[in-house]
Amino acid sequence: MSKYKSAFEKLFSDTDIRINGSNPWDIQVNNPKFYRRVLQQGSLGLGESYMEGWWDCEQPDVFLYKLFQAGIEQKVSKDIAFILLVLKAKLFNRQSKSKSLKSIDAHYNKGNDLYCIMLDPLMMYSCGYWENADNLTRAQEDKLELICQKLKLKKGQRILDIGCGWGGFAYYAARYHQVEVVGITISEEQEKLAKQRCKGLPVEIRFQDYRDVNEEFDRIVSIGMLEHVGYKNYGLFMESVKRNLKTDGWCLLHFIGGNETVHTNDPWIDKYIFPEGLIPSAAQIVKAMEGKFVMEDWHNFGLDYDTTLMAWQENFVKNWGCIKTNYSEKFYRMWRFYLSSCAAAFRSKRLNLWQVVISKRENLNPYKSIREISRKNNWQPEILQK
Numbered sequence: 001m002s003k004y005k006s007a008f009e010k011l012f013s014d015t016d017i018r019i020n021g022s023n024p025w026d027i028q029v030n031n032p033k034f035y036r037r038v039l040q041q042g043s044l045g046l047g048e049s050y051m052e053g054w055w056d057c058e059q060p061d062v063f064l065y066k067l068f069q070a071g072i073e074q075k076v077s078k079d080i081a082f083i084l085l086v087l088k089a090k091l092f093n094r095q096s097k098s099k100s101l102k103s104i105d106a107h108y109n110k111g112n113d114l115y116c117i118m119l120d121p122l123m124m125y126s127c128g129y130w131e132n133a134d135n136l137t138r139a140q141e142d143k144l145e146l147i148c149q150k151l152k153l154k155k156g157q158r159i160l161d162i163g164c165g166w167g168g169f170a171y172y173a174a175r176y177h178q179v180e181v182v183g184i185t186i187s188e189e190q191e192k193l194a195k196q197r198c199k200g201l202p203v204e205i206r207f208q209d210y211r212d213v214n215e216e217f218d219r220i221v222s223i224g225m226l227e228h229v230g231y232k233n234y235g236l237f238m239e240s241v242k243r244n245l246k247t248d249g250w251c252l253l254h255f256i257g258g259n260e261t262v263h264t265n266d267p268w269i270d271k272y273i274f275p276e277g278l279i280p281s282a283a284q285i286v287k288a289m290e291g292k293f294v295m296e297d298w299h300n301f302g303l304d305y306d307t308t309l310m311a312w313q314e315n316f317v318k319n320w321g322c323i324k325t326n327y328s329e330k331f332y333r334m335w336r337f338y339l340s341s342c343a344a345a346f347r348s349k350r351l352n353l354w355q356v357v358i359s360k361r362e363n364l365n366p367y368k369s370i371r372e373i374s375r376k377n378n379w380q381p382e383i384l385q386k
Helices: 002-011 035-040 043-051 060-070 072-078 078-092 103-108 114-119 136-151 167-175 188-197 231-244 267-272 282-289 304-322 327-347
Strands: 157-161 182-185 203-207 217-223 245-258 291-301 351-360
Touching: 035 043, 043 267, 060 072, 060 327, 072 136, 078 267, 114 136, 114 304, 136 167, 136 245, 136 304, 136 351, 157 167, 157 231, 167 182, 167 188, 167 203, 182 188, 188 203, 217 231, 231 245, 231 282, 245 282, 245 291, 267 304, 267 327, 282 351, 304 327, 304 351, 327 351
Parallel strands: 157 182, 157 217, 182 203, 217 245
Antiparallel strands: 245 351, 291 351
C-alpha cells in the first residue's frame, strides 16, 4: 500500500497539501485503502471514501480548490508511472467494486426539511447575487430583483417560470412587481410548498413538463433548470421558449455553465446528487439558440456561487441537529462533500453562473444591460417567512 501513498505524495509535491499534515486543508487519512480506492475510482472513490470516513479534512472546500488549482488531473495524464499505477490498481481489483448505496430518493427522504434549514426564507436553490449583499437572504432578494429588472417587468404582465422550485421567484415577482405568474415543476414536494407560499397571489403552480406548455407569455424565466435538461433536449427547450414567448417578450435563463462541452456528469455528483444532470457549455446553448433567438445580454457571476454554497454549508452544519434524526451520518458527510466540492469548482472557475437574456429576432425593441439594481429610496421587500 505504501507505493500508492508515495504516488499521492508525489502528486501533491508542488502544492501545499500534505497527507496527515497540520494545515486545515490537509487530509487526514483514516484508512490506508484510501489511496488505492481513489486510483481505481477517481472522483467517485474520493467522494465515497469521504462519506465512509476513510479520510477527513477540516476545510474540504479549500483542499478541493487547491487540487483544482494545481491541475492534478493534467499532471496525472502526463505522468506515465502514475498512469501505470492507476492501471495496475484497476486491473487487479476488477471484482472489488464498492457496494451500491440506497437510491437517491432515500437520501433526500422526499421531504423539504433539509432545504428549509439550508436555504434562505424564499428557498431559492440557486446562486445569489452578492454585489451589494452581506448575507444569504439579501443576496437572494437581490438576485430576484436583478432578474425582474432584467426582464423589464410591468404590472399585469403574464410570466412563465420554467422549473419554479418552491415558488420563490413566483412569490417575489407577483407580490413586488404585480405580475401574474405560471410556475411549472415536476416535483410534487416543490409543487405543494410553492402553492402554499403563493396563496392569495396571482400565481398558478402546475405539475407540468416544459414540453407540454403551449400558451403565450409576456416574459419567460428559467432559474437553475437548464442543468437538468440534457444535451439532447437543449433544442427542444429552446423551441418551447420560442413557442410560448410573445414577439415583443424577453426570456432570462439563469444556469450553471461549463468551460468545455461534455456529455456526461461527474460520476459522484451523478450518483448521489443530480442523477442524469449535465452542465451545459456556452457552445451547446448558443447552438440550441441559433436561428431562434437574439442574444441580448450574457452576465457571468460564478464566484458568487462559491459564496452562496458556503452560506448554505454554514446553515446546514449549524442546523443539522434539527433534522439529523431523519438522515444518517453518511448523508451528512455526503452533503458536506457536495457543497464543498461545488464551492471549490466555482472558486477555481471550473464552473460559471450565467444569466442570459434572449429575444425573438422579430423583437426590434432596444435592450439595455443591467448590473446594478435600482431600488427607490433603498426600498427592500418584506420577505415571507418559511
